[in-house]
Amino acid sequence: MPKITGIKTLTRTALRSILRNKSRGVLTSLGIIIGVTSVILLMSIGHGLQAYITDQFESLGSNVIIIMAGQVFDESGGLQQDERNFYAANNAIFKNKHLKDLRKINGVDFVAPIIFANTNISFGTKTVKVSALGSTATLADIRNLNPSNPQTQGRFFTSQEEAKNEAVVVLGSKTAEDLFGTLNPLGKKVKINSKRFTVVGTADSKGAGGGFGPNTDEQIYLPLEHGYDLAGSRDISTITIKAPNSDQVDFIKKEAEKILLKDFEKDSFSVFDQSQLLESINSILGILTIGLSGIAAISLVVGGIGIMNIMLVTVTERTREIGLRKALGATPNLILTQFLLESTILSLLGGAIGIGLGALGTLAIKQVFPAKINLDSVILSFSVAALVGIVFGVAPARRASRLSPIEALRYE
Amino acid sequence: MSKKNGTEPILELVNTYKSYQMGETQVNALKNISLQIKKGDFISIVGPSGSGKSTLMHIIGLLDQPSSGQVFLKGRETQSLDEKALSRARNHSIGFIFQQFNLLPKTSARENVELPMLYAGLSQKEREKRATAILEKVALGDRLDHHPNQLSGGQQQRVAIARALVNDPEIILADEPTGNLDSRSGVEIVKLIKKINREGKTIVMVTHDQELAHRANRVITMIDGQINN
Numbered sequence: 001m002p003k004i005t006g007i008k009t010l011t012r013t014a015l016r017s018i019l020r021n022k023s024r025g026v027l028t029s030l031g032i033i034i035g036v037t038s039v040i041l042l043m044s045i046g047h048g049l050q051a052y053i054t055d056q057f058e059s060l061g062s063n064v065i066i067i068m069a070g071q072v073f074d075e076s077g078g079l080q081q082d083e084r085n086f087y088a089a090n091n092a093i094f095k096n097k098h099l100k101d102l103r104k105i106n107g108v109d110f111v112a113p114i115i116f117a118n119t120n121i122s123f124g125t126k127t128v129k130v131s132a133l134g135s136t137a138t139l140a141d142i143r144n145l146n147p148s149n150p151q152t153q154g155r156f157f158t159s160q161e162e163a164k165n166e167a168v169v170v171l172g173s174k175t176a177e178d179l180f181g182t183l184n185p186l187g188k189k190v191k192i193n194s195k196r197f198t199v200v201g202t203a204d205s206k207g208a209g210g211g212f213g214p215n216t217d218e219q220i221y222l223p224l225e226h227g228y229d230l231a232g233s234r235d236i237s238t239i240t241i242k243a244p245n246s247d248q249v250d251f252i253k254k255e256a257e258k259i260l261l262k263d264f265e266k267d268s269f270s271v272f273d274q275s276q277l278l279e280s281i282n283s284i285l286g287i288l289t290i291g292l293s294g295i296a297a298i299s300l301v302v303g304g305i306g307i308m309n310i311m312l313v314t315v316t317e318r319t320r321e322i323g324l325r326k327a328l329g330a331t332p333n334l335i336l337t338q339f340l341l342e343s344t345i346l347s348l349l350g351g352a353i354g355i356g357l358g359a360l361g362t363l364a365i366k367q368v369f370p371a372k373i374n375l376d377s378v379i380l381s382f383s384v385a386a387l388v389g390i391v392f393g394v395a396p397a398r399r400a401s402r403l404s405p406i407e408a409l410r411y412e
Numbered sequence: 413m414s415k416k417n418g419t420e421p422i423l424e425l426v427n428t429y430k431s432y433q434m435g436e437t438q439v440n441a442l443k444n445i446s447l448q449i450k451k452g453d454f455i456s457i458v459g460p461s462g463s464g465k466s467t468l469m470h471i472i473g474l475l476d477q478p479s480s481g482q483v484f485l486k487g488r489e490t491q492s493l494d495e496k497a498l499s500r501a502r503n504h505s506i507g508f509i510f511q512q513f514n515l516l517p518k519t520s521a522r523e524n525v526e527l528p529m530l531y532a533g534l535s536q537k538e539r540e541k542r543a544t545a546i547l548e549k550v551a552l553g554d555r556l557d558h559h560p561n562q563l564s565g566g567q568q569q570r571v572a573i574a575r576a577l578v579n580d581p582e583i584i585l586a587d588e589p590t591g592n593l594d595s596r597s598g599v600e601i602v603k604l605i606k607k608i609n610r611e612g613k614t615i616v617m618v619t620h621d622q623e624l625a626h627r628a629n630r631v632i633t634m635i636d637g638q639i640n641n
Contacts, residue, residue: 009530020518324514327475328575329503329531331496405475409514 014342028310029350031303036354036381038296043377044362046289050282052370057278063246064142065253065273067239069093072270092235105255107248110138114238115227122191123179130175131219134227137162142242145203154186154201162223169197174217176202193230249273300384304392311343311396322400323408336401343393351385420487421448422582422614428481430467441467443637454609456625457618459634465618472616473585474502503531507576511588513568515560521547521571522556528579546574566597586617
């Protein structure tokens with residue numbers, strides 16, 4: 001193999017022969033540029049989406065355990081595919097006594113039942129459809145529903161209001177906007193199912209509910225008894241439990257399961273926490289990202305074929321030069337190295353341009369969609385580009401190294 | 413090997429044949445050539461086109477192997493050498509001067525001269541030093557960074573001569589060195605080659621030019637693949 005000093009000169013030679021024809025160099029590596037750009041863009045979108053969803057989930061409250069009817073997850077941990085099982089999750093099967101038992105678990109901070117009811121809410125002439133959640137005042141702590149600015153957004157209903165079953169309501173940010181526009185909703189009277197309620201607060205915007213379940217910004221929150229009235233039943237569909245820290249989550253989940261197994265079949269309810277849900281959604285997104293990036297990576301292979309074509313042309317064009325170099329003492333290995341370096345530099349240049357374009361594209365997409373460039377995708381696509389340059393450079397470089405010097409010197 | 417005048421030949425061909433297939437017919441380019449090249453020789457090879465002088469040059473230059481017969485370089489058989497070893501042997505022992513100069517385009521005179529030293533594995537510093545020195549010797553010290561297209565034909569051929577000399581090879585092979593030059597530059601180049609020979613270098617030159625050929629100490633005339641004495 002050539003010495004290091006030789007490699008330096010060979011690299012310079014390769015660079016020079018690329019720079020001698022800049023537009024051809026760019027066209028040659030166009031496939032690589034497009035491939036790397038699209039791999040980076042797709043991975044940025046995938047990672048941005050994952051980060052966004054994680055963020056959304058965390059804003060819904062951490063260390064929260066959710067109990068629902070039916071099977072929310074299938075055996076492999078993915079979200080339930082079987083529709084019957086999934087919709088069973090909306091059934092209200094839990095009773096008040098389960099709440100009492102769950103509150104007795106060691107270390108539990110808060111337990112809040114949730115009663116869902118679809119209803120209309122109106123203010124003046126405006127009426128909007130909402131999903132009403134009847135719950136206890138503790139829901140505010142579990143789900144971080146306490147408005148961040150009490151001056152303008154008021155507060156969640158208190159446990160006293162809940163105990164006295166007062167007619168107070170907290171609006172999701174979107175519902176508040178739909179009903180009141182720019183008006184301050186605090187203290188205003190709204191009509192729900194022909195009953196009058198006073199608005200005591202509006203919840204912070206939570207976005208689209210983390211892509212799972214209803215949009216929490218379009219929900220309204222009522223004291224528990226009003227929820228029972230709206231639902232027309234005293235059955236509970238969802239129970240949320242707040243664990244003091246993440247270490248206790250598993251223990252509380254197991255205890256909760258024990259309690260519920262006394263009354264229910266194993267398959268008829270689910271006890272899960274947000275990390276499970278998050279993992280499941282992230283694994284779907286991860287597979288999607290890998291799949292899409294894989295498709296984009298096909299263009300890297302096409303780009304490699306482009307490089308191979310041009311390198312074969314280059315070898316033919318430079319037959320005389322190769323013959324001369326051999327006459328002057330270049331070994332076949334050195335000629336091979338020289339042309340391999342050239343194709344590798346071409347694809348690395350393409351990779352670098354692609355990374356630049358991918359980064360710019362990510363910045364542009366970020367304006368309208370969550371996107372986040374990550375080092376993994378940069379390293380991955382750059383190494384794939386290098387690999388493509390080497391793999392597809394072998395055939396032309398071998399051809400060059402095998403040229404007979406006299407044939408090559410005779411070549412016109 | 414056989415010793416004459418007490419000196420062993422640098423390069424020796426013994427009963428060398430070269431034939432190749434051209435379509436249906438077999439061409440016998442060299443027939444039973446035996447030849448000794450000794451240190452300090454200045455040999456001209458003349459002959460009509462197709463007489464086999466180029467083929468002979470290629471075999472002497474280790475660019476090609478004979479079909480049969482033997483080639484000895486400094487007493488060593490070359491038949492058994494592989495591509496890599498042949499490249500090394502050319503790099504160390506043979507300096508080529510071509511009719512078309514064969515300089516790398518868009519590459520400075522000095523870098524062109526550095527090429528054989530690069531393949532010999534010399535350091536950048538050493539290469540630059542020796543290339544500069546040898547270009548000064550062929551009176552191109554003020555043209556180090558000029559590219560071939562900025563040099564006249566005679567100057568380009570002098571760069572090529574510098575390149576042929578730079579690794580201090582045993583034999584300089586010149587293939588029609590004045591063929592692409594006007595007569596004045598041609599004379600200059602021949603004078604330079606003659607001077608190099610006087611300094612002790614062994615020269616083998618192929619030419620059409622009878623007048624030029626007779627400046628050599630020994631003229632070999634090729635006819636029909638054979639040496640005509």
